[in-house]
Amino acid sequence: MTLTAYVNARLIDPKSKMDIPGSLLINGSLIAALGENIDIPESAEIIDCKGKVLSPGFIDMRAFSVDWEAAAAGGITTVILQPDQTTLIDNDAAVERIRARAKERATVNVIPMGTATKAMDGQEITEIGQMLESGAVAFTDCRKPVEDAQILKRLMEYASYYDALIVQFAEEQSLKADGIAHDGGIASRLGLTGIPSIAEQIQIERDARLAEHTNSRLHVALVSSREGVEAVREAKARGVKITCSIAPHYLHLNEHALEGYPTFAKVSPPFRTEEDRLALLAALADGTVDTIVSDHDPKNPDLKRLPFGQAASGVSGYETLLPLSLKPVQEGTMSLLDLIAKLTSGPASLLKLDSGHLSIGAQADLTIFDPEQPWIIKRNQLKASATNTPFDTLPVNGKVWKTIVAGHEIYSA
Amino acid sequence: MRAEVPPPSGSYFPHSHLLGIWDLDPIEIKYLLDRADAYADQNRSSQKKTDKLAGRTQINLFFENSTRTLMSFEMAGKRLGLDTISMSTSNSSIKKGETLLDTAATLNAMHPDALVVRHADSGAVRLLSREMNCPVLNAGDGRAEHPTQALLDALTIRRRKGHIHGLTVAISGDVTHSRVARSNIYLLNAMGAKVRLVAPPTLIPTDAESLGVEVYHTMEDGLKGADVVIMLRLQQERMQGAFLPSLREYYKYWGLTREKLQVASDDVLVMHPGPMNRGVEIASDIADDLEKSAIREQVEMGVAVRMACLDILISGREDPEAHLYKGEGT
Numbered sequence: 001m002t003l004t005a006y007v008n009a010r011l012i013d014p015k016s017k018m019d020i021p022g023s024l025l026i027n028g029s030l031i032a033a034l035g036e037n038i039d040i041p042e043s044a045e046i047i048d049c050k051g052k053v054l055s056p057g058f059i060d061m062r063a064f065s066v067d068w069e070a071a072a073a074g075g076i077t078t079v080i081l082q083p084d085q086t087t088l089i090d091n092d093a094a095v096e097r098i099r100a101r102a103k104e105r106a107t108v109n110v111i112p113m114g115t116a117t118k119a120m121d122g123q124e125i126t127e128i129g130q131m132l133e134s135g136a137v138a139f140t141d142c143r144k145p146v147e148d149a150q151i152l153k154r155l156m157e158y159a160s161y162y163d164a165l166i167v168q169f170a171e172e173q174s175l176k177a178d179g180i181a182h183d184g185g186i187a188s189r190l191g192l193t194g195i196p197s198i199a200e201q202i203q204i205e206r207d208a209r210l211a212e213h214t215n216s217r218l219h220v221a222l223v224s225s226r227e228g229v230e231a232v233r234e235a236k237a238r239g240v241k242i243t244c245s246i247a248p249h250y251l252h253l254n255e256h257a258l259e260g261y262p263t264f265a266k267v268s269p270p271f272r273t274e275e276d277r278l279a280l281l282a283a284l285a286d287g288t289v290d291t292i293v294s295d296h297d298p299k300n301p302d303l304k305r306l307p308f309g310q311a312a313s314g315v316s317g318y319e320t321l322l323p324l325s326l327k328p329v330q331e332g333t334m335s336l337l338d339l340i341a342k343l344t345s346g347p348a349s350l351l352k353l354d355s356g357h358l359s360i361g362a363q364a365d366l367t368i369f370d371p372e373q374p375w376i377i378k379r380n381q382l383k384a385s386a387t388n389t390p391f392d393t394l395p396v397n398g399k400v401w402k403t404i405v406a407g408h409e410i411y412s413a
Numbered sequence: 414m415r416a417e418v419p420p421p422s423g424s425y426f427p428h429s430h431l432l433g434i435w436d437l438d439p440i441e442i443k444y445l446l447d448r449a450d451a452y453a454d455q456n457r458s459s460q461k462k463t464d465k466l467a468g469r470t471q472i473n474l475f476f477e478n479s480t481r482t483l484m485s486f487e488m489a490g491k492r493l494g495l496d497t498i499s500m501s502t503s504n505s506s507i508k509k510g511e512t513l514l515d516t517a518a519t520l521n522a523m524h525p526d527a528l529v530v531r532h533a534d535s536g537a538v539r540l541l542s543r544e545m546n547c548p549v550l551n552a553g554d555g556r557a558e559h560p561t562q563a564l565l566d567a568l569t570i571r572r573r574k575g576h577i578h579g580l581t582v583a584i585s586g587d588v589t590h591s592r593v594a595r596s597n598i599y600l601l602n603a604m605g606a607k608v609r610l611v612a613p614p615t616l617i618p619t620d621a622e623s624l625g626v627e628v629y630h631t632m633e634d635g636l637k638g639a640d641v642v643i644m645l646r647l648q649q650e651r652m653q654g655a656f657l658p659s660l661r662e663y664y665k666y667w668g669l670t671r672e673k674l675q676v677a678s679d680d681v682l683v684m685h686p687g688p689m690n691r692g693v694e695i696a697s698d699i700a701d702d703l704e705k706s707a708i709r710e711q712v713e714m715g716v717a718v719r720m721a722c723l724d725i726l727i728s729g730r731e732d733p734e735a736h737l738y739k740g741e742g743t
Contacts, residue, residue: 184619185619185620185624187618187619188618188621188623188624190535190536191536191555191556191557191558191592192555260536260539261535261536302512306513307535308534308536308540309534309537
């Protein structure tokens with residue numbers, strides 16, 4: 001077996017609350033040893049991390065494309081694929097096909113979510129049991145919520161039998177209507193139809209009541225507003241089994257990003273006010289937010305080179321996930337350990353994955369990064385299949401150095 | 414409300430396109446209005462046509478139906494000697510799947526000297542302008558802007574009232590869906606007028622106060638002491654859902670009648686961008702009252718404003734010296 005020792009690293013493992021200088025030894029695909037002073041066999045290949053952080057590989061709970069090279073460059077070792085692929089992932093065969101294809105490639109781990117309803121039409125619940133057995137880890141209708149309360153209630157009742165996670169997109173559809181921007185002063189000025197924050201709040205509050213009633217696990221796919229955060233916080237305080245994600249672009253941009261109608265800033269839910277942005281940062285720091293997701297949604301340039309109203313929404317998020325997520329650490333409101341938990345142990349726990357931690361015998365899925373390395377995001381240097389980022393030319397800190405999956409280095413800067 | 418700023422002498426009109434009033438400074442607005450004023454006088458003379466821009470080509474590209482604005486731009490171009498060509502979506506390649514930017518690239522290859530565009534999407538004209546080597550004039554984009562309408566409204570007000578600064582202007586009607594309202598708000602604010610919006614809550618944009626206006630929901634309060642009342646067309650084609658219970662109820666509470674107008678200033682000026690829904694937004698006896706209503710004059714000023722915009726953008730591009738501010742004060 002191949003032995004590789006990553007030495008002179010800052011070992012961070014949120015699950016065990018470890019943040020120490022040390023080394024980690026990989027034997028084949030598994031972690032063989034880790035700690036401040038471990039015995040490293042002479043036959044091991046030594047890699048000097050020069051003080052960089054070595055953490056569990058990132059688990060990205062919301063990605064619309066495998067785009068493995070970009071994922072690897074972003075430090076992501078497990079992609080949780082959204083089910084609205086060219087062929088919908090709404091049955092066990094589709095789940096198995098995705099998993100088999102990912103194994104053939106031997107790059108990042110790819111695990112799908114299944115749809116919550118058949119054809120994502122919100123009418124009939126899917127075969128949750130069989131999809132779970134085939135390897136699906138949660139169930140969602142992706143960009144739209146299950147609207148019908150009766151169907152959602154039954155979906156939750158059924159899912160609770162398996163303790164399966166239901167992921168809802170929090171946007172009450174009749175309030176969203178034909179909205180494309182946050183319903184506020186900027187949309188009013190630019191003449192764009194607005195989506196009010198209460199569309200998010202109302203959906204979360206209703207869904208939380210149903211989760212409470214059915215004693216089931218509910219995850220809010222993306223929170224974008226102060227009201228949404230408060231709805232999650234209140235439901236958690238009541239003991240509801242509710243969790244939520246945010247994407248890091250919402251930590252950086254607000255509705256002003258729409259000035260000049262740049263379609264790269266068209267996202268769903270939309271960028272909201274500065275107050276909302278600050279509320280998201282606070283919710284991340286106080287633990288209301290459970291995971292950070294890339295929301296990686298590469299869009300063909302043809303779908304973005306259109307008038308704002310007609311352009312597709314979505315950002316290319318893998319490669320900017322780490323530097324954008326580090327914002328609260330850089331601002332001193334969160335420890336690096338707590339932040340990395342949102343990218344590793346947090347999603348692993350929600351999805352019941354046996355990964356997202358550093359321990360002997362675990363699969364060696366690792367991300368090594370320098371949290372302070374400055375670099376400039378340049379669209380044309382990204383590896384993603386489409387580079388629709390609103391952060392082109394933004395100077396950031398925090399860069400992935402190496403990404404390792406099952407002991408294999410799949411990315412090196 | 415922005416402060417009144419005297420124009421510096423010796424600076425040029427710096428814009429390649431006319432995409433929105435938001436982009437313009439008060440001195441630039443004043444410059445456009447001054448040029449339009451001269452064209453308005455010329456249009457009243459027997460010598461309406463000049464050959465100032467002869468040999469140049471103006472394309473009017475309308476992705477939305479329009480009669481008044483299209484005709485106004487055509488007439489403006491012709492009076493400057495431009496060769497004008499008008500296209501509407503019904504005979505364009507857009508229906509065959511071509512994107513807006515493909516269309517822009519195609520038109521650009523034909524070397525027009527000005528492109529006038531109307532489009533149903535906010536920001537679409539701005540997007541298109543990035544692909545064009547000639548001046549692009551926004552003839553209305555979605556709910557965003559209709560800059561020449563705001564300029565012609567301002568010119569009408571200025572000619573009637575002698576000034577804009579210090580006036581109280583009430584804009585009443587479907588503000589939410591109105592690009593005319595947005596451009597007017599930016600322009601009137603820039604020129605130092607006090608702007609009020611008067612409409613039921615469903616027709617007032619979210620956080621409208623951030624646009625620099627006062628919001629009223631009753632005509633009695635909103636029109637009190639107003640020097641100018643700009644009525645807006647109810648854009649029923651843009652309304653999805655329940656914005657209003659009925660046109661009958663709308664007219665009762667927000668339609669402009671002589672009775673409601675009594676609280677306004679004695680010499681109030683009534684305006685409407687047209688086409689009017691008589692008996693819905695405005696009573697006929699007000700619309701046709703030539704003393705109070707400037708609605709026909711607005712149409713007249715439209716041609717002059719569009720001539721000024723075409724002239725400044727086209728000849729300014731060819732010879733920047735042609736549009737040097739003289740600095741005569743506001």
